[in-house]
Amino acid sequence: MEPDASQLVRAFRSGDKTAAVQLIELFYGRVYNFLRRLAGNETDAADLTQQTFGRVWQRLGSFAERSSVSSWIHGIAYHVYVDWRRANGRTEGRSAEWWEGHPCVGATPDEDAASADMKAMLYRQVEQLASDIRATVHCHYYQELTLQETADALGVATSTVKYRLRQALDELQSKLRSDKSLTTDRHR
Amino acid sequence: MNTDIEKLLRKSPGFTPPAGLRERLIEQIPGKETVSRPSVLKPASGGWLRRWWPALAPAAVSVACAVVLTAQQGTIRELKASIQTLSQTPAIESKPVSNRAVTAVNTSSEMEQEINRLKELAERLKAEIGQLQQLQTENVKLRAQVAAPPELGLTPEETESLAKAKEKALSIACVNNLKQFGLAVRVWALDNNDSNPPNVLSMSNELSTPKILVCPADTNRPVAAEWSSFTMANCSYEFLVPNEKDADKEPQRVLSRCPIHGHIGLIDGSVQSSIAKSHPDWLVERDGRTYMEDQPKQPPMDADEQRVKAFVESYRTDPATAAFRVKLTDMQIKILQDRYGIVLTNQTPSNQQP
Numbered sequence: 001m002e003p004d005a006s007q008l009v010r011a012f013r014s015g016d017k018t019a020a021v022q023l024i025e026l027f028y029g030r031v032y033n034f035l036r037r038l039a040g041n042e043t044d045a046a047d048l049t050q051q052t053f054g055r056v057w058q059r060l061g062s063f064a065e066r067s068s069v070s071s072w073i074h075g076i077a078y079h080v081y082v083d084w085r086r087a088n089g090r091t092e093g094r095s096a097e098w099w100e101g102h103p104c105v106g107a108t109p110d111e112d113a114a115s116a117d118m119k120a121m122l123y124r125q126v127e128q129l130a131s132d133i134r135a136t137v138h139c140h141y142y143q144e145l146t147l148q149e150t151a152d153a154l155g156v157a158t159s160t161v162k163y164r165l166r167q168a169l170d171e172l173q174s175k176l177r178s179d180k181s182l183t184t185d186r187h188r
Numbered sequence: 189m190n191t192d193i194e195k196l197l198r199k200s201p202g203f204t205p206p207a208g209l210r211e212r213l214i215e216q217i218p219g220k221e222t223v224s225r226p227s228v229l230k231p232a233s234g235g236w237l238r239r240w241w242p243a244l245a246p247a248a249v250s251v252a253c254a255v256v257l258t259a260q261q262g263t264i265r266e267l268k269a270s271i272q273t274l275s276q277t278p279a280i281e282s283k284p285v286s287n288r289a290v291t292a293v294n295t296s297s298e299m300e301q302e303i304n305r306l307k308e309l310a311e312r313l314k315a316e317i318g319q320l321q322q323l324q325t326e327n328v329k330l331r332a333q334v335a336a337p338p339e340l341g342l343t344p345e346e347t348e349s350l351a352k353a354k355e356k357a358l359s360i361a362c363v364n365n366l367k368q369f370g371l372a373v374r375v376w377a378l379d380n381n382d383s384n385p386p387n388v389l390s391m392s393n394e395l396s397t398p399k400i401l402v403c404p405a406d407t408n409r410p411v412a413a414e415w416s417s418f419t420m421a422n423c424s425y426e427f428l429v430p431n432e433k434d435a436d437k438e439p440q441r442v443l444s445r446c447p448i449h450g451h452i453g454l455i456d457g458s459v460q461s462s463i464a465k466s467h468p469d470w471l472v473e474r475d476g477r478t479y480m481e482d483q484p485k486q487p488p489m490d491a492d493e494q495r496v497k498a499f500v501e502s503y504r505t506d507p508a509t510a511a512f513r514v515k516l517t518d519m520q521i522k523i524l525q526d527r528y529g530i531v532l533t534n535q536t537p538s539n540q541q542p
C-alpha cells in the first residue's frame with residue numbers, strides 16, 4: 001500500500017527525514033519519466049529531476065496543500081523543464097528515430113504490426129504538437145494525472161486542459177490519417 | 189478513433205531512472221531547519237492591521253472627533269456656568285476680581301447694551317405700527333368714499349359731468365344696438381329674396397340676443413332674457429320698414445328709430461345720432477314712408493362768425509389768454525355766448541373794440 005503523499009509532506013515538515021525518502025521513492029520515477037519524455041535524453045532528465053526535487057524541498061514550506069502533492073511536484077517539474085529549455089535555447093520535439101527506438105511497453109510479438117507502426121507514428125506526432133498542448137498530453141496521458149491535477153500542475157483551468165486535450169486528439173487524428181494515406185501511396 | 193488514440197497515449201513507453209539517481213536525490217534532502225511551515229499558515233506580524241486598517245482608520249478619526257467635541261462641550265458648559273454665576277453677583281464688588289470675572293462683567297454689559305438697543309427697536313416698531321394703523325384707517329375711509337354714491341363725494345359740477353358722461357355712454361350703446369338691428373334686417377333680407385322681416389321677432393336667428401332691442405336709457409321697459417319670452421313690449425325701437433321688398437334701393441329711408449335718443453337707423457345700415465331730436469326737420473314723410481333728407485348746406489360764415497370761431501379755437505388752447513389774443517366785438521361776444529355758451533367775465537375795454 002502506497003503511503004499518502006500529504007501525510008508524508010506533513011511528516012517531513014515535522015522533521016521525519018524518512019518521509020522525504022518515501023516521497024522520493026513515490027515520485028522520482030514518474031518525475032524522471034515526465035522529464036525524460038520532455039527533455040529527450042537521460043542525462044538532462046536526471047539533472048532536471050534533481051533540480052525538481054531540490055526545488056521541492058525549498059518550497060515545501062510554502063506548500064499550502066491546495067492541490068495534490070502529485071500535481072504540485074509535476075508543476076515544479078514542468079517549470080524546471082521550461083526554465084531549462086529557455087536557458088539552453090532548446091528546440092521543441094523529439095526525433096522520429098528516438099521514438100522508433102522506444103516501442104510501447106507491454107507490446108507482445110503477436111500484436112498487430114500496423115498497430116505498432118501507428119503507435120510510433122502517434123508518439124512522433126505528439127512531439128510535433130505545440131508546447132503547451134504537448135505538456136498537457138504528457139501530464140494527462142503519459143503521467144496519468146487527472147484533469148484537475150494536470151490543471152494544477154500547469155497552472156491553468158480545468159476547462160483549458162480539456163480544450164487542449166480535445167485539440168491534441170483532433171490534431172493527432174488528422175495527422176495520423178494523412179500519414180497513413182502517404183504510407184499507403186508509397187507502398188503502391 | 190479518439191478513444192483509440194487515448195488508449196495508445198496512455199500506453200506510452202516508460203523509462204527506468206538511471207542508477208544512482210535515487211541516492212543522489214536522497215542526499216539532497218535538507219535538514220529540519222531548512223523546511224519550515226507554510227508561510228500562509230503563519231500570518232505575518234501586523235497582518236490583521238493591514239487587513240482591517242480601512243475600517244479602523246475612519247473609526248479612529250470618529251473617536252478622535254468625539255473626544256474633541258466632548259472636551260469642547262465641557263469647556264463651553266464651564267464657561268456658561270461661570271457667566272451665570274457672575275451675572276448673579278453684583279456688578280461692582282469691593283474685592284478684586286479675576287480675569288474671568290472681568291470678562292463676564294464685560295459680557296453682561298454688552299448684553300445690557302444689546303437689550304437697550306432691542307428696546308429702542310421695539311419702540312420704533314411700535315411707532316411704525318401706530319402710523320400704519322392710521323394709514324389703514326384713512327384707507328378704509330377713502331374706500332368707503334369711493335364705494336358710496338357719487339353724490340355723496342362729488343361736487344355738483346362733477347356730478348353733472350358724470351351724468352353727462354353716463355348719458356353719452358348710454359347713447360353710444362343705443363347707437364350700437366340700432367346698428368346691430370339694421371344689420372340683422374339686412375341679413376334677413378338677403379336670406380329672403382330682399383324682403384324685410386315682417387316683425388322683430390322674425391329676426392331671432394339674426395340677432396344674438398333680445399337684450400339689444402331695449403335702449404339702455406329705457407329703464408321702464410323690461411328686458412327679455414330669451415326669445416321665447418320676447419314680446420313687442422320688450423322692444424324700445426320702432427321698426428319702420430316691415431315686410432317690404434327691395435327697400436334697400438332707397439338708402440335714405442329710415443329703417444328704425446330710438447324714441448328716447450332720437451337716433452335713426454337707415455336702410456343702408458348706418459345710424460345717425462340724435463337726428464330725430466336735433467334736426468327733426470331732416471326727417472320727411474312721403475307716401476307713408478320716412479326718409480332722411482340730405483343735410484341742408486350751411487350758409488357761408490360771415491366775418492363775425494369767423495372771428496368767433498378763431499376765438500373759440502384759441503380759447504380751447506388756452507382759456508386764460510384767449511381774450512387778449514383774439515379781440516371780439518359786442519356782436520361777436522353775443523355770438524360766442526349764444527352759439528358756444530362761453531361767457532367772458534373779465535372783459536377789458538380793449539375787448540369792446542373790434
